[in-house]
Amino acid sequence: MYEQSKTAQVADEMQRYKLDILGISECRWIKSGKIRITSGHTILYSRHNDKHQSGIAIMISKDKIKTLLExxxxxxxxxxxxxxxxxxxxxxxxxxxxxxxxxxxxxxxxxxxxxxxxxxxxxxxxxxxxxxxxxxxxxxxxxxxxxxxxxxxxxxxxxxxxxxxxxxxxxxxxxxxxxxxxxxxxxxxxxxxxxxxxxxxxxxxxxxxxxxxxxxxxxxxxxxxxxxxxxxxxxKLKLRRNPKKQETKRKIDVEKLKIPDTRKSFNLKLKNRFCKKVLLLLKIFKKGGTRSRKCILKPPKKL
Structure with a gap:
Protein backbone atom coordinates (compact mmCIF):
# COMPACT_ATOMS: atom_id res chain seq x y z
CA MET A 1 0.00 0.00 0.00
CA TYR A 2 2.94 2.39 0.47
CA GLU A 3 3.40 2.29 -3.32
CA GLN A 4 1.32 4.98 -5.05
CA SER A 5 0.26 2.63 -7.87
CA LYS A 6 -0.99 0.08 -5.31
CA THR A 7 -3.20 2.69 -3.63
CA ALA A 8 -4.77 3.62 -6.97
CA GLN A 9 -5.33 -0.08 -7.72
CA VAL A 10 -7.13 -0.59 -4.39
CA ALA A 11 -9.31 2.49 -5.08
CA ASP A 12 -10.23 1.10 -8.53
CA GLU A 13 -11.27 -2.26 -7.05
CA MET A 14 -13.26 -0.47 -4.35
CA GLN A 15 -15.20 1.41 -7.03
CA ARG A 16 -15.67 -1.73 -9.14
CA TYR A 17 -17.24 -3.61 -6.23
CA LYS A 18 -19.25 -0.54 -5.16
CA LEU A 19 -17.82 -0.47 -1.63
CA ASP A 20 -18.53 2.49 0.64
CA ILE A 21 -15.97 1.54 3.31
CA LEU A 22 -12.90 -0.67 2.98
CA GLY A 23 -10.70 -1.95 5.82
CA ILE A 24 -7.03 -2.53 5.01
CA SER A 25 -4.61 -4.60 7.10
CA GLU A 26 -0.82 -4.45 6.80
CA CYS A 27 -0.69 -1.28 4.69
CA ARG A 28 2.97 -0.73 5.80
CA TRP A 29 2.91 3.06 5.90
CA ILE A 30 4.74 5.25 8.41
CA LYS A 31 3.08 7.33 11.17
CA SER A 32 -0.66 8.17 11.21
CA GLY A 33 -2.88 10.59 9.33
CA LYS A 34 -5.67 11.31 6.89
CA ILE A 35 -5.25 11.80 3.14
CA ARG A 36 -7.50 12.24 0.13
CA ILE A 37 -6.37 10.59 -3.10
CA THR A 38 -7.10 11.61 -6.71
CA SER A 39 -10.10 9.23 -7.00
CA GLY A 40 -11.84 11.17 -4.20
CA HIS A 41 -11.46 8.41 -1.60
CA THR A 42 -10.22 9.33 1.88
CA ILE A 43 -7.76 7.09 3.73
CA LEU A 44 -7.47 7.10 7.51
CA TYR A 45 -4.32 5.29 8.55
CA SER A 46 -2.52 4.23 11.72
CA ARG A 47 0.95 2.75 11.42
CA HIS A 48 4.48 2.26 12.77
CA ASN A 49 6.54 5.40 13.40
CA ASP A 50 9.78 4.21 11.81
CA LYS A 51 9.41 1.02 9.80
CA HIS A 52 7.29 -0.11 6.85
CA GLN A 53 5.71 -2.89 8.93
CA SER A 54 2.16 -3.77 9.99
CA GLY A 55 -0.04 -0.67 9.64
CA ILE A 56 -3.80 -0.42 9.39
CA ALA A 57 -6.17 1.78 7.39
CA ILE A 58 -9.81 2.53 6.57
CA MET A 59 -10.68 3.82 3.10
CA ILE A 60 -13.98 5.71 2.72
CA SER A 61 -15.71 6.69 -0.53
CA LYS A 62 -16.17 10.29 -1.64
CA ASP A 63 -19.87 10.31 -0.72
CA LYS A 64 -19.64 8.55 2.64
CA ILE A 65 -16.73 10.61 4.00
CA LYS A 66 -19.35 13.31 4.71
CA THR A 67 -20.80 10.98 7.37
CA LEU A 68 -17.54 10.67 9.32
CA LEU A 69 -17.93 11.97 12.87
CA GLU A 70 -14.53 11.11 14.33
CA LYS A 236 -28.49 -2.56 5.81
CA LEU A 237 -27.84 0.87 7.27
CA LYS A 238 -28.56 4.31 5.87
CA LEU A 239 -25.59 6.57 6.51
CA ARG A 240 -26.53 10.22 6.94
CA ARG A 241 -24.53 13.36 6.28
CA ASN A 242 -23.45 15.23 9.40
CA PRO A 243 -25.70 18.23 10.17
CA LYS A 244 -24.13 21.64 9.79
CA LYS A 245 -23.39 23.44 13.01
CA GLN A 246 -25.80 26.32 13.50
CA GLU A 247 -24.25 29.64 14.38
CA THR A 248 -25.45 30.86 17.75
CA LYS A 249 -26.85 34.38 17.64
CA ARG A 250 -25.34 36.79 20.10
CA LYS A 251 -27.89 37.97 22.65
CA ILE A 252 -27.92 41.63 23.67
CA ASP A 253 -28.79 42.45 27.25
CA VAL A 254 -30.71 45.74 26.87
CA GLU A 255 -31.32 45.93 30.62
CA LYS A 256 -27.68 46.91 31.14
CA LEU A 257 -28.35 50.24 29.39
CA LYS A 258 -30.32 51.30 32.44
CA ILE A 259 -27.03 51.56 34.34
CA PRO A 260 -25.68 55.15 33.82
CA ASP A 261 -22.00 54.20 33.40
CA THR A 262 -22.82 51.41 30.94
CA ARG A 263 -25.15 53.66 28.93
CA LYS A 264 -22.51 56.42 28.77
CA SER A 265 -19.82 53.98 27.59
CA PHE A 266 -22.15 52.51 24.97
CA ASN A 267 -23.10 55.94 23.58
CA LEU A 268 -19.42 56.94 23.34
CA LYS A 269 -18.45 53.77 21.43
CA LEU A 270 -21.44 54.13 19.11
CA LYS A 271 -20.56 57.76 18.40
CA ASN A 272 -16.92 56.94 17.62
CA ARG A 273 -17.89 54.11 15.30
CA PHE A 274 -20.42 56.28 13.45
CA CYS A 275 -17.89 59.13 13.07
CA LYS A 276 -15.32 56.78 11.54
CA LYS A 277 -17.79 55.64 8.89
CA VAL A 278 -18.78 59.23 8.07
CA LEU A 279 -15.10 60.22 7.66
CA LEU A 280 -14.53 57.23 5.38
CA LEU A 281 -17.47 58.24 3.17
CA LEU A 282 -16.16 61.82 2.97
CA LYS A 283 -12.76 60.58 1.79
CA ILE A 284 -14.39 58.48 -0.93
CA PHE A 285 -16.55 61.44 -1.89
CA LYS A 286 -13.52 63.77 -2.26
CA LYS A 287 -11.42 61.29 -4.25
CA GLY A 288 -14.22 60.44 -6.65
CA GLY A 289 -14.59 63.95 -8.12
CA THR A 290 -17.72 65.36 -9.70
CA ARG A 291 -18.80 62.07 -11.17
CA SER A 292 -19.01 60.25 -7.81
CA ARG A 293 -20.71 63.32 -6.27
CA LYS A 294 -23.43 63.19 -8.91
CA CYS A 295 -23.90 59.45 -8.25
CA ILE A 296 -24.21 60.01 -4.49
CA LEU A 297 -26.40 63.11 -4.71
CA LYS A 298 -28.63 61.82 -7.52
CA PRO A 299 -32.13 61.08 -6.16
CA PRO A 300 -33.55 57.57 -6.65
CA LYS A 301 -35.86 56.94 -9.59
CA LYS A 302 -39.56 56.71 -8.89
CA LEU A 303 -41.13 53.28 -9.43
Whole structure:
Protein backbone atom coordinates (compact mmCIF):
# COMPACT_ATOMS: atom_id res chain seq x y z
CA MET A 1 0.00 0.00 0.00
CA TYR A 2 2.94 2.39 0.47
CA GLU A 3 3.40 2.29 -3.32
CA GLN A 4 1.32 4.98 -5.05
CA SER A 5 0.26 2.63 -7.87
CA LYS A 6 -0.99 0.08 -5.31
CA THR A 7 -3.20 2.69 -3.63
CA ALA A 8 -4.77 3.62 -6.97
CA GLN A 9 -5.33 -0.08 -7.72
CA VAL A 10 -7.13 -0.59 -4.39
CA ALA A 11 -9.31 2.49 -5.08
CA ASP A 12 -10.23 1.10 -8.53
CA GLU A 13 -11.27 -2.26 -7.05
CA MET A 14 -13.26 -0.47 -4.35
CA GLN A 15 -15.20 1.41 -7.03
CA ARG A 16 -15.67 -1.73 -9.14
CA TYR A 17 -17.24 -3.61 -6.23
CA LYS A 18 -19.25 -0.54 -5.16
CA LEU A 19 -17.82 -0.47 -1.63
CA ASP A 20 -18.53 2.49 0.64
CA ILE A 21 -15.97 1.54 3.31
CA LEU A 22 -12.90 -0.67 2.98
CA GLY A 23 -10.70 -1.95 5.82
CA ILE A 24 -7.03 -2.53 5.01
CA SER A 25 -4.61 -4.60 7.10
CA GLU A 26 -0.82 -4.45 6.80
CA CYS A 27 -0.69 -1.28 4.69
CA ARG A 28 2.97 -0.73 5.80
CA TRP A 29 2.91 3.06 5.90
CA ILE A 30 4.74 5.25 8.41
CA LYS A 31 3.08 7.33 11.17
CA SER A 32 -0.66 8.17 11.21
CA GLY A 33 -2.88 10.59 9.33
CA LYS A 34 -5.67 11.31 6.89
CA ILE A 35 -5.25 11.80 3.14
CA ARG A 36 -7.50 12.24 0.13
CA ILE A 37 -6.37 10.59 -3.10
CA THR A 38 -7.10 11.61 -6.71
CA SER A 39 -10.10 9.23 -7.00
CA GLY A 40 -11.84 11.17 -4.20
CA HIS A 41 -11.46 8.41 -1.60
CA THR A 42 -10.22 9.33 1.88
CA ILE A 43 -7.76 7.09 3.73
CA LEU A 44 -7.47 7.10 7.51
CA TYR A 45 -4.32 5.29 8.55
CA SER A 46 -2.52 4.23 11.72
CA ARG A 47 0.95 2.75 11.42
CA HIS A 48 4.48 2.26 12.77
CA ASN A 49 6.54 5.40 13.40
CA ASP A 50 9.78 4.21 11.81
CA LYS A 51 9.41 1.02 9.80
CA HIS A 52 7.29 -0.11 6.85
CA GLN A 53 5.71 -2.89 8.93
CA SER A 54 2.16 -3.77 9.99
CA GLY A 55 -0.04 -0.67 9.64
CA ILE A 56 -3.80 -0.42 9.39
CA ALA A 57 -6.17 1.78 7.39
CA ILE A 58 -9.81 2.53 6.57
CA MET A 59 -10.68 3.82 3.10
CA ILE A 60 -13.98 5.71 2.72
CA SER A 61 -15.71 6.69 -0.53
CA LYS A 62 -16.17 10.29 -1.64
CA ASP A 63 -19.87 10.31 -0.72
CA LYS A 64 -19.64 8.55 2.64
CA ILE A 65 -16.73 10.61 4.00
CA LYS A 66 -19.35 13.31 4.71
CA THR A 67 -20.80 10.98 7.37
CA LEU A 68 -17.54 10.67 9.32
CA LEU A 69 -17.93 11.97 12.87
CA GLU A 70 -14.53 11.11 14.33
CA UNK A 71 -11.63 8.69 14.01
CA UNK A 72 -8.72 7.55 16.16
CA UNK A 73 -5.38 5.94 15.22
CA UNK A 74 -4.72 3.57 18.13
CA UNK A 75 -1.67 1.55 17.07
CA UNK A 76 -0.11 -0.11 14.04
CA UNK A 77 -2.67 -2.90 14.57
CA UNK A 78 -5.86 -0.99 15.46
CA UNK A 79 -7.80 1.99 14.12
CA UNK A 80 -11.30 3.24 14.95
CA UNK A 81 -13.78 5.34 12.95
CA UNK A 82 -17.29 6.53 13.88
CA UNK A 83 -19.91 7.50 11.27
CA UNK A 84 -23.34 9.05 11.39
CA UNK A 85 -26.49 7.25 10.19
CA UNK A 86 -30.24 7.68 10.26
CA UNK A 87 -31.07 5.40 13.18
CA UNK A 88 -27.76 4.98 15.05
CA UNK A 89 -24.06 5.74 14.93
CA UNK A 90 -21.72 3.23 13.26
CA UNK A 91 -18.37 2.43 14.90
CA UNK A 92 -15.81 0.48 12.86
CA UNK A 93 -12.68 -1.06 14.35
CA UNK A 94 -10.19 -2.33 11.78
CA UNK A 95 -7.72 -4.94 13.11
CA UNK A 96 -4.50 -6.68 12.22
CA UNK A 97 -3.93 -9.36 14.84
CA UNK A 98 -0.63 -11.18 15.53
CA UNK A 99 -0.19 -14.55 13.84
CA UNK A 100 -0.88 -17.81 15.65
CA UNK A 101 2.89 -18.36 16.07
CA UNK A 102 3.47 -14.98 17.75
CA UNK A 103 4.47 -14.78 21.42
CA UNK A 104 1.66 -14.97 23.96
CA UNK A 105 2.58 -11.55 25.38
CA UNK A 106 2.13 -9.93 21.96
CA UNK A 107 -1.29 -11.57 21.58
CA UNK A 108 -2.33 -10.53 25.10
CA UNK A 109 -1.32 -6.93 24.42
CA UNK A 110 -3.33 -6.84 21.19
CA UNK A 111 -6.55 -8.17 22.77
CA UNK A 112 -6.16 -5.92 25.81
CA UNK A 113 -5.99 -2.86 23.54
CA UNK A 114 -8.91 -4.13 21.45
CA UNK A 115 -10.97 -4.68 24.60
CA UNK A 116 -10.18 -1.17 25.80
CA UNK A 117 -11.36 0.32 22.49
CA UNK A 118 -14.56 -1.77 22.46
CA UNK A 119 -15.35 -0.82 26.06
CA UNK A 120 -15.33 2.87 25.10
CA UNK A 121 -17.80 2.43 22.21
CA UNK A 122 -21.23 3.96 23.04
CA UNK A 123 -23.75 1.26 23.93
CA UNK A 124 -26.31 2.20 21.25
CA UNK A 125 -23.79 2.18 18.35
CA UNK A 126 -23.67 -0.50 15.71
CA UNK A 127 -20.19 -1.97 16.16
CA UNK A 128 -18.29 -3.67 13.35
CA UNK A 129 -14.96 -5.35 14.11
CA UNK A 130 -13.18 -6.46 10.97
CA UNK A 131 -9.81 -7.25 9.47
CA UNK A 132 -7.08 -9.87 9.45
CA UNK A 133 -7.58 -11.57 12.84
CA UNK A 134 -5.30 -14.51 11.92
CA UNK A 135 -7.92 -16.67 13.64
CA UNK A 136 -9.36 -19.99 12.43
CA UNK A 137 -12.73 -20.43 14.16
CA UNK A 138 -13.67 -23.75 12.51
CA UNK A 139 -17.15 -25.27 12.47
CA UNK A 140 -17.56 -26.41 16.08
CA UNK A 141 -19.83 -23.90 17.84
CA UNK A 142 -20.39 -25.85 21.07
CA UNK A 143 -21.25 -23.49 23.98
CA UNK A 144 -21.21 -20.46 21.65
CA UNK A 145 -24.23 -21.10 19.41
CA UNK A 146 -25.64 -17.59 19.95
CA UNK A 147 -22.61 -15.78 18.50
CA UNK A 148 -21.32 -18.35 16.04
CA UNK A 149 -23.12 -20.62 13.57
CA UNK A 150 -21.72 -23.83 12.05
CA UNK A 151 -20.86 -22.35 8.64
CA UNK A 152 -17.18 -21.67 9.36
CA UNK A 153 -14.22 -23.45 7.75
CA UNK A 154 -11.36 -25.67 8.89
CA UNK A 155 -10.30 -26.52 12.44
CA UNK A 156 -10.12 -24.01 15.29
CA UNK A 157 -6.61 -22.85 16.29
CA UNK A 158 -5.28 -20.96 19.33
CA UNK A 159 -6.01 -17.55 17.85
CA UNK A 160 -9.49 -18.81 16.96
CA UNK A 161 -10.20 -19.70 20.60
CA UNK A 162 -9.04 -16.23 21.72
CA UNK A 163 -11.18 -14.55 19.08
CA UNK A 164 -14.30 -16.59 19.95
CA UNK A 165 -13.87 -15.84 23.67
CA UNK A 166 -13.53 -12.15 22.84
CA UNK A 167 -16.73 -12.24 20.75
CA UNK A 168 -18.61 -14.05 23.56
CA UNK A 169 -17.54 -11.45 26.11
CA UNK A 170 -18.55 -8.54 23.87
CA UNK A 171 -21.75 -9.88 22.23
CA UNK A 172 -20.19 -9.94 18.75
CA UNK A 173 -21.50 -12.29 16.07
CA UNK A 174 -18.93 -13.77 13.67
CA UNK A 175 -20.36 -12.97 10.22
CA UNK A 176 -18.35 -15.56 8.28
CA UNK A 177 -20.03 -18.40 10.17
CA UNK A 178 -23.63 -17.23 9.71
CA UNK A 179 -24.26 -17.62 5.97
CA UNK A 180 -24.27 -21.06 4.28
CA UNK A 181 -21.93 -20.34 1.35
CA UNK A 182 -19.55 -22.74 -0.39
CA UNK A 183 -16.06 -22.97 1.14
CA UNK A 184 -14.57 -21.07 -1.82
CA UNK A 185 -16.70 -18.07 -0.77
CA UNK A 186 -15.53 -18.30 2.86
CA UNK A 187 -11.77 -18.98 2.65
CA UNK A 188 -10.00 -15.60 2.84
CA UNK A 189 -6.26 -16.44 2.60
CA UNK A 190 -4.02 -18.60 0.46
CA UNK A 191 -0.38 -19.56 1.05
CA UNK A 192 2.31 -18.34 -1.40
CA UNK A 193 2.51 -21.81 -2.97
CA UNK A 194 -1.28 -21.83 -3.41
CA UNK A 195 -1.72 -25.18 -1.63
CA UNK A 196 -3.13 -23.98 1.69
CA UNK A 197 -6.23 -21.85 2.22
CA UNK A 198 -7.76 -20.65 5.48
CA UNK A 199 -10.57 -18.52 6.86
CA UNK A 200 -8.60 -16.01 8.98
CA UNK A 201 -10.22 -12.66 8.03
CA UNK A 202 -13.47 -11.84 9.79
CA UNK A 203 -16.27 -9.30 10.10
CA UNK A 204 -18.31 -9.22 13.32
CA UNK A 205 -21.36 -7.21 14.36
CA UNK A 206 -22.88 -6.72 17.80
CA UNK A 207 -25.83 -9.06 18.31
CA UNK A 208 -28.26 -6.15 18.74
CA UNK A 209 -27.76 -5.30 15.04
CA UNK A 210 -27.52 -8.87 13.71
CA UNK A 211 -30.47 -8.42 11.30
CA UNK A 212 -28.71 -5.50 9.61
CA UNK A 213 -25.94 -7.85 8.43
CA UNK A 214 -27.32 -9.15 5.12
CA UNK A 215 -24.37 -11.19 3.82
CA UNK A 216 -20.65 -11.94 4.23
CA UNK A 217 -18.71 -13.61 1.43
CA UNK A 218 -15.34 -13.66 -0.34
CA UNK A 219 -14.93 -11.97 -3.74
CA UNK A 220 -12.19 -13.65 -5.80
CA UNK A 221 -12.28 -11.15 -8.66
CA UNK A 222 -10.61 -8.31 -6.74
CA UNK A 223 -6.93 -8.19 -7.71
CA UNK A 224 -4.44 -6.09 -5.73
CA UNK A 225 -1.54 -8.60 -5.65
CA UNK A 226 -2.37 -9.78 -2.13
CA UNK A 227 -2.42 -13.23 -0.55
CA UNK A 228 -5.77 -12.29 1.02
CA UNK A 229 -9.09 -12.22 -0.84
CA UNK A 230 -11.61 -9.40 -0.52
CA UNK A 231 -14.14 -10.18 2.22
CA UNK A 232 -17.34 -8.28 1.48
CA UNK A 233 -20.21 -7.62 3.89
CA UNK A 234 -23.59 -6.15 2.98
CA UNK A 235 -25.05 -4.10 5.81
CA LYS A 236 -28.49 -2.56 5.81
CA LEU A 237 -27.84 0.87 7.27
CA LYS A 238 -28.56 4.31 5.87
CA LEU A 239 -25.59 6.57 6.51
CA ARG A 240 -26.53 10.22 6.94
CA ARG A 241 -24.53 13.36 6.28
CA ASN A 242 -23.45 15.23 9.40
CA PRO A 243 -25.70 18.23 10.17
CA LYS A 244 -24.13 21.64 9.79
CA LYS A 245 -23.39 23.44 13.01
CA GLN A 246 -25.80 26.32 13.50
CA GLU A 247 -24.25 29.64 14.38
CA THR A 248 -25.45 30.86 17.75
CA LYS A 249 -26.85 34.38 17.64
CA ARG A 250 -25.34 36.79 20.10
CA LYS A 251 -27.89 37.97 22.65
CA ILE A 252 -27.92 41.63 23.67
CA ASP A 253 -28.79 42.45 27.25
CA VAL A 254 -30.71 45.74 26.87
CA GLU A 255 -31.32 45.93 30.62
CA LYS A 256 -27.68 46.91 31.14
CA LEU A 257 -28.35 50.24 29.39
CA LYS A 258 -30.32 51.30 32.44
CA ILE A 259 -27.03 51.56 34.34
CA PRO A 260 -25.68 55.15 33.82
CA ASP A 261 -22.00 54.20 33.40
CA THR A 262 -22.82 51.41 30.94
CA ARG A 263 -25.15 53.66 28.93
CA LYS A 264 -22.51 56.42 28.77
CA SER A 265 -19.82 53.98 27.59
CA PHE A 266 -22.15 52.51 24.97
CA ASN A 267 -23.10 55.94 23.58
CA LEU A 268 -19.42 56.94 23.34
CA LYS A 269 -18.45 53.77 21.43
CA LEU A 270 -21.44 54.13 19.11
CA LYS A 271 -20.56 57.76 18.40
CA ASN A 272 -16.92 56.94 17.62
CA ARG A 273 -17.89 54.11 15.30
CA PHE A 274 -20.42 56.28 13.45
CA CYS A 275 -17.89 59.13 13.07
CA LYS A 276 -15.32 56.78 11.54
CA LYS A 277 -17.79 55.64 8.89
CA VAL A 278 -18.78 59.23 8.07
CA LEU A 279 -15.10 60.22 7.66
CA LEU A 280 -14.53 57.23 5.38
CA LEU A 281 -17.47 58.24 3.17
CA LEU A 282 -16.16 61.82 2.97
CA LYS A 283 -12.76 60.58 1.79
CA ILE A 284 -14.39 58.48 -0.93
CA PHE A 285 -16.55 61.44 -1.89
CA LYS A 286 -13.52 63.77 -2.26
CA LYS A 287 -11.42 61.29 -4.25
CA GLY A 288 -14.22 60.44 -6.65
CA GLY A 289 -14.59 63.95 -8.12
CA THR A 290 -17.72 65.36 -9.70
CA ARG A 291 -18.80 62.07 -11.17
CA SER A 292 -19.01 60.25 -7.81
CA ARG A 293 -20.71 63.32 -6.27
CA LYS A 294 -23.43 63.19 -8.91
CA CYS A 295 -23.90 59.45 -8.25
CA ILE A 296 -24.21 60.01 -4.49
CA LEU A 297 -26.40 63.11 -4.71
CA LYS A 298 -28.63 61.82 -7.52
CA PRO A 299 -32.13 61.08 -6.16
CA PRO A 300 -33.55 57.57 -6.65
CA LYS A 301 -35.86 56.94 -9.59
CA LYS A 302 -39.56 56.71 -8.89
CA LEU A 303 -41.13 53.28 -9.43
Missing amino acids: WEPISDRLIRARLNSKYCKLTIIQCYAPTNDAEEEVKDEFYEKLQMVVSNVPQHDMLLIMGDLNAKVGTDNTDCEIFMVKHGCGIKNGNGERFIDFCLNNNQMIGGTIFPHKDIQKLTWKSPDGRTTNQIDHITVNSKWRKSLQDVRVCHGADVNSDHYLLKAII
